[in-house]
Amino acid sequence: MIEDKDIKFTPLNQFSEFELIHEWTKNFKVYHSNLLKGIGDDCAVQELSDNQVLLTSTDLLIESVHFDLSYCPPVHLGYKAAMVNFSDIVAMNALPTAITVSIACSNYHSFELVQQIYLGIQIACDELQVDLIGGDTSSTRKEMVISITVNGVREKDKIVYREGAKHSDLICVTGDLGAAYAGLLILEREKKVFIENPNIQPDLNDFDYVIERQLRPRARYDIIRFFNERCLKPTSMIDISDGLANEINHLCKASKLGAVLYQDKLFSDYQTQKVSELLNIPLTSFILYGGEDYELLFTISPQYYADISKNKDIKIVGYMTEQFVEPMLFQADETYIPLKPYGYHHFKK
């Protein structure tokens, strides 16, 4: 009705998510000198008085794009929606304090369904002692929308960014990798079977661990507590939401260094290996490119080797190298291959 006929119409799928964010936000000015980190890390960092900083992270989840209520129990959806945001605060070496939750739903959704989602959020909040401080409730035409913003406060000198890794730092990974993606593939396979024959209830017992990793990931706040207790501070850190290969590329780029990862040090669970065999997909794809594990990838000075080794849930998987080059994978056959980033593009074909 009121429109400029001369305006161009460029489809969004001609851009990557990174390009879109850059293009759309590049003209914004910074007015407050207390903004230590804006777009480009796991959280925004605003300096408060008294050597404290405020960390903020936000996520927007859309039904049928980010979650599928046909196989995701709503209580787990709520738990995961909160946890993945908590994980962003954790990835800065801090703990979340407060959360806002906005949910828009339609008459396709029942009161009880949304109640279960809030219950999941509450369970996550109880686990990390996070306060629900506000939000918004609204309606959509069809698909549900969940928007969560989390904040946390920490001493400025304890914050760990994506940048800051030093040459020869140890590269460490928590937990095991690829399980969440393995769980997703199993759930999608079972959904297909179910659609073809709704009387068959899926038997998921053999894959309980990987399915739990997909549906109910846990932010590694236990690792932050371990760092605190031992007075350890990583030099750089990120949570593994888009796969190890992507995240190590982020760290290298931010720290302007290279990295070598040893393939034989990268750890996956037995069930992930089973899914790899079952679906005939190389295990390396799960480990390097499987998203949503929400484990931590961090670098730390080699002087802390002994301390780090005491935590069985932390594996040393490589080291940072001097020049800013693509991170490399040292394979079992003693050859190196570059670790290309490969992410999920919302729009780009």
Added chain:
Amino acid sequence: MIEDKDIKFTPLNQFSEFELIHEWTKNFKVYHSNLLKGIGDDCAVQELSDNQVLLTSTDLLIESVHFDLSYCPPVHLGYKAAMVNFSDIVAMNALPTAITVSIACSNYHSFELVQQIYLGIQIACDELQVDLIGGDTSSTRKEMVISITVNGVREKDKIVYREGAKHSDLICVTGDLGAAYAGLLILEREKKVFIENPNIQPDLNDFDYVIERQLRPRARYDIIRFFNERCLKPTSMIDISDGLANEINHLCKASKLGAVLYQDKLFSDYQTQKVSELLNIPLTSFILYGGEDYELLFTISPQYYADISKNKDIKIVGYMTEQFVEPMLFQADETYIPLKPYGYHHFKK
């Protein structure tokens, strides 16, 4: 697929928005003693060290529910989306500092359309010197989703809540009322004409002011600056997003007092009056129940009568009464009628 067959399915339209929020969030615990105000005011208030508080407000906007791109120019949509959030911070007697913006769009939306939305957000941020600190970019099946979270920091003793009004306090309103709703009705009328005959371009010149009030509302941060300069502090305050009748009910409920408003003091613009005549809708409906004006409603001690009177954009429209009763409107015919709240329910029929 994985579901509990025994779960009840209660349609959402059996509840008001307030009931839904209450039911869904009532079991959340408060873990941090620094949470001065959670759900139930314009912003959440978290105490920081050093007598400062952090204010947070969030909004979720869905295309076809909250905005209509057929008559809302995207640059205005972005401006408004930011401004209505800024208004929540302003309503606590503070100024916003930082914003996160999450946008989900589909291939129905072009790169340039979203760019215009960000431009509108940027114009609003430039006006109030707000930093864009983060966000999320995602995809939807069809309708666009915009989620905005704003924060601001202020001295604890400067914060004004919905509660706090005292018996005999003056009730004040900024600007004029009902214009945004008048603008909406004109735009919706013109949209109908346009759908019937797309060759007719609407002539909106006679209604430029009310349309601007609908499409491009401005948070009343000028009033906060006026309070600051004169060392004035309201006893209670709220922004008028859902109509004056609703907001005065909120203030009365929060402050546990009654109120009397004088009908002849409630001010509307000439164009609003013209729309009222044109569409044969009583002007009182616009003034009392027209939403989205984003003017401020506040109470202040009568000792500041002279100071307040110096600002031509502030009108004294009534006074607070002793007992907690429904607020009353003193009409031109010298009779009183109760001011019933009447809001927009997303789900309730």
